[in-house]
Amino acid sequence: MKLGRLNHVGVATPDIDASIAFYRDVMGANDITEPFVLESQQVRVCFVNTPGENGTAGTQIELIQPTSPDSAVGKWLAANPLGGQHHLCYEVPDIHEAKAWFESQGKRVLGEPRIGAHGTLIFFVHPKDMGGQLTEIMETPKGGH
Numbered sequence: 001m002k003l004g005r006l007n008h009v010g011v012a013t014p015d016i017d018a019s020i021a022f023y024r025d026v027m028g029a030n031d032i033t034e035p036f037v038l039e040s041q042q043v044r045v046c047f048v049n050t051p052g053e054n055g056t057a058g059t060q061i062e063l064i065q066p067t068s069p070d071s072a073v074g075k076w077l078a079a080n081p082l083g084g085q086h087h088l089c090y091e092v093p094d095i096h097e098a099k100a101w102f103e104s105q106g107k108r109v110l111g112e113p114r115i116g117a118h119g120t121l122i123f124f125v126h127p128k129d130m131g132g133q134l135t136e137i138m139e140t141p142k143g144g145h
């Protein structure tokens with residue numbers, strides 16, 4: 001498998017509007033997308049775009065607020081009420097090759113690849129098999145960033 005760029009850091013929050021104000025007013029972010037609900041993942045999500053180099057896209061902070069306490073992020077927030085780093089997302093050129101690779105390494109791939117918040121195929125690998133890090137794998141968008 002060929003590891004691509006770190007596409008985003010997933011940051012869970014109990015209040016996405018307060019987190020947007022924090023990234024804008026404290027962190028000086030000037031490129032934050034409008035939040036939208038991704039019902040399939042029971043999250044309200046937006047992206048804080050950080051500057052890249054030489055005109056390339058930088059890594060994003062993916063702010064995720066659960067729409068239900070029974071969701072993956074809702075459960076995580078119950079144990080981490082302030083929120084914080086929830087997962088890392090790396091790009092790969094071929095999502096199906098990557099899934100086969102992680103399974104060959106004995107890592108638990110959570111479900112079949114599905115369309116994620118960036119509109120490309122993604123899957124997650126269980127944190128207990130990844131040194132404690134919930135890891136999202138995402139197919140590199142065809143048109144780049």
Ligand SMILES: CC[C@H](C(=O)O)C(=O)SCCNC(=O)CCNC(=O)[C@H](O)C(C)(C)COP(=O)(O)OP(=O)(O)OC[C@H]1O[C@@H](n2cnc3c(N)ncnc32)[C@H](O)[C@@H]1OP(=O)(O)O
Pocket residue numbers: 010038041043045062064072073075076086087110115116117118122124126127128132133134136
């Ligand atoms: C914006 C949408 C975008 C997209 O999908 O495109 C997203 O990124 S959505 C993000 C939300 N979706 C997910 O996180 C899907 C993948 N996650 C899961 O399937 C579950 O959260 C899972 C399987 C990792 C844990 O679910 P479970 O029901 O087993 O919850 P437990 O609380 O029992 O956790 C078991 C065990 O894992 C530890 N854990 C849970 N979440 C995390 C995490 N984010 N990072 C690290 N470790 C995590 C938890 O502490 C438990 O450990 P233990 O030692 O047993 O207490």
Ligand SMILES: [Co+2]
Pocket residue numbers: 008010062087089136
């Ligand atoms: Co994500």
